[in-house]
Structures are given as C-alpha cells and as structure tokens.
Amino acid sequence: KISRTPHNTGQSARWGNVLTNHRRAMLRVTPVYGSPSPSAGDPPSSSSSSDGPPDWLSSPSPSCTLVEYAGMRVLLNVGWDEGLVAPHKDDGAEEMSAAGGGRSPAVAPNELPDADAVLVCDSTLGSLGGLPRYFGASSPGDGAGAGGRAGRTPRGLCGSRRGGGSGKGGRRGNPPFLATYPTVKMGQMTMYDQHAGLSLDGCDPGYTLEDVDACFGPGGFETLKYSQTFYLPADGDEGGDSNQSSKGKKLGASSRTSGKLLAVTPHRSGRVSGGCYWVLRRLVDDTEIVLAPTYGVGRERHLAGSTLHRFGTSADALVTCPGGPRGALGGLYRPGDGGRPARLPPPSSSRSEAELVESVMTTLRRDGNVLLPVDASGRVLELLLILDRHWERNRLGGAYNLVWVGPMAHNTVEFARSQLEWMAAPLGAQFDGQRGHPLALRNVTICSCSSEAERAVGDGNPSCVLASGTALDHGPARDLLLRWGSNPDNLVLLTDSTGCPPRGDVWSGRARG
DSSP: OTTHHHHHHHHHHHHHHHHHHHHHHOOEEEEEESOOOOOTTSOTTSOOBTTBSOTTOOOOOOOEEEEEETTEEEEEEEOOOTTSOOOOTTOOHHHHHHHTTTOOOOOOGGGSOOOSEEEOOOSSHHHHTTHHHHHSOOOTTTSOOGGGOOOOBOGGGOSOSSSTTOSGGGOOBOOOEEEEHHHHHHHHHHHHHHHHHHHHTTOOOSSOHHHHHHHHSTTTEEEEOTTOOEEESOTTTTSOSHHHHHHHSOOOHHHHTTTOOEEEEEEEOOSSTTOEEEEEEETTTOOEEEEESSOOOSOOSSOOOOOHHHHTTTSSEEEESSSOTTSHHHHHTSOOGGGOOOSSOOOOSHHHHHHHHHHHHHHHHTTOOEEEEEOSSSTHHHHHHHHHHHHHHHTOTTTSEEEEEOTTHHHHHHHHHTOGGGSOHHHHHHHHTTSOOTTOOTTOEEESSHHHHHHHTTTSSOEEEEEEOTTSSSHHHHHHHHHHTTOTTOEEOOOOGGGSOOHHHHHHHHHHO
C-alpha cells in the first residue's frame, strides 16, 4: 500500500493537469443579454407554422457575449438601445421581458461577468451602447452611479484592473477595452448624441456624461490598428508587460509573449469606419477562433469590403450571425481550392444606391420632404457621400435642400475628415491628388438642433433631411416625424433594418387580421 501511494499521488497530479489543460483548451460562448434564443416549446429545428415563424426568429439586437478561451474570459461587445429592458431590484425577469416586448432584459451592472478584456467591434450603439452604463464612473462616496446603480472603477482611477476590492471604494476595476481608433472617437460621439437626444426630451439615459468620459477618456481604451496584436493577460494582470514594452523597444517573439496565453488581433469588417472582427489565437498551439458578429463584404463609397474570407474560412471556430462565410450563401463568394475564382463577385452596393436616390428624388419632385433617420457617426457617412455626390452631379442645390441634423454632427464630420487612412483607397487618392477633400460635403447643410434645421428648410424648397435618432422616439428625427408625418406627400425612409419590426411580429399581426 505504501508503495502505491507515490504512484496514486502522481496519477492524481497528472489528472489535475489534464483537467486544467482541458478547461483552457475549451471554447465556451455564453450570451449575457440581447441574443435571441429559442424557447423551450419552440426549438430551432421546429418548422414555422402558418401563423408565422417561431418567436426566436427576430431582428438583431444589441448584445453582450462572454467568450472563454485559452484560460481567458473576454466580453464581445456591450451593446444597448432603448429596446432593452433595464433590470430593477423589485422586478422579476418575466415582468421585465413582458414590458420589453420580448426583448431580452439586460443584467444589472454588478451582475455583468468579470472579464480579462472587452472587445468592441464598431462605434454603433449595438456594440458599445452599454459601456457607460456598466463601466462608467460612480458618484464618490456612496458607490452608486446614475440611477442608483453600483458601478465599477474606471481604469484611470484604480491601480489594478482585476479582482474585487482593488478599485476606489472597494469596487472592481474595469478590464481593458480593445477597439480601433475610429471606433473610440466615433463611439464617443455616438454616446454623446444618445445622451443629448434623450436628455433634451426629459428622459433619463441611464448614464451621465461623466460615465462616457470615464470610458472613452485617457486610459479607457487600448486603441489598435488593423492586424496589430494585443496579448492577454493584459499588463498588470497576471503576465508581464510585453504589450507596453513592445512599443518602446524591439523585443523577440518569445519576450513579447512571455507569460501570455492569448493573442487578440482586429481585422477590417467593413460597414462602419474602423469596424473590425476579432481573431483570437491561443499561443500554446496556435489554434484560432474568429469573432465576427457583423461585417460587410461589399465595397462602398467610403469603405472597403471585409477581409473575413481570409480568416473566417480557415479558423478552427467561427462565431458569427446565422449564415456567414461558411454558410451556403457565403460559399458563393469564397475563392475555391487551387486558386479558382469565386462563383460570384462580392455584392455591389450600386443597386441599393440607385434605389435610395430614386426614392428620394421621386418624393422631392412631387414637392414632398424626405426624412432619413440615421445614427450619429456610423452608416450616416455613407448616406451623406451618396446624396452629396448626386446633388453635386445634378446641381440640385438651388432646387432642393440637403440637411444633416444631429447634436454631434459638426464634431462627427471633423473626426471623419481626419480618418481617411481607415476608409476606402479612392478617398485617400482624391485627397492626395489635391482634388478636394472627399468629405467636404459642399451641398450638405449641417445643423446641431431641430431649430437650426427648421431655419435651413424654411425657404419653401422640398428638403431631404438626415436626422439623428434611428428609433424615431427621440431627438431631431422624432421632431421632424411629428411635423411631417401627417402629409402623405412626404416620405420616411428607414435606413437601419434593426429598427424595423421583426418578421415574426409582422406575420403574426397579419394572421390575426
């Protein structure tokens, strides 16, 4: 028996190492909130009835996803919009879900899972709208932020980013936020715009401007370029200081990755300036997973297409929305083996542009006005370029007004003009060739509030107005909708499909008559 004791002890130790390595090798993806999921009575495999599709088939919503890989825990996006239900202490989950019209309720700030890093894909509310709510500064002394919530300590106000009690007042510190430079700057404009639109209507946005500054201010984000790698654990967590040391001096590959477990790299996803998907590489065996919740494969006026086809098809795992490059449709655009070309070229945006311009001009020619609800700093740039070029080419400035109104419109366009290196190559070539700035927008009148927009369209000419507030329930878009909505000659042109009712709701409404 005594002779067996060392053998048994060693065997137990080996099994312990095997279990530890198994946990680190495991990939676990857990939706925290916002992701639609099938109900118990309607599994994904069930077919739709004559009344419509299952309830789980709904339009995209802001989400937060916990990804556990290589011993690291990362949050993919922390999105938010008005459709998500903020949890309250006295309300049950069932009541919150019913009040939110079926949208998943979000978690309380102190219930958000701990993570080693937060990966932000783009500057839209669906990707970063929840950052100030969950990671903003708390009011001093009482440990509660706006609305009485328990906040965390911003990275610039605490010495350690992990572990309870390390921040000011015993609160947890924020993990590092990883994003590209345009995502940080444009995302800050998005949050300012959202706060202004709700506050001016007398609503509580759920966060303060101090919360926004704490997240997007100095030390809040680690800004990365495309194809630039960041190693986890981050500096000051459990590993060394390779992320900062590699900026100051040239180190070998072994020195940069000493004590690190996971390499995180952003790549271009299209759709929004600075938008990215993430490639996570486990350093122990170089296996890769790709996190790509949103992407755009087609070339646009101000952005090149996504590079997802280079990484998403060869990765060991791909986390994305239904379909994607590995689906049947994505396979049509993927190059074949042996250098064979793809069956179909990447989809062109020219048809969508033509339909957009035709809808706008048809309304203006009958002396109607056009309202386009837009976001603060994302897809609005593409729409502005399309319409400004059409106004310039056809010299429409004297007959029709083209207006962009939003609380942060002036700031957004200034930031966009300094980010040409993140946009499509033809825009940079136009600027380098001294043919004028591609974002000069000479035919666009930029306004910061509804009163300025009313003066801009007060000359009696039909007007096309791009107004902040895609949900049409606050901000300049809501004001213009109330003013123009009763006239059948006017047009409200929705530019964001996520703001449309889910197909299941439409079909169910038709079935009920």
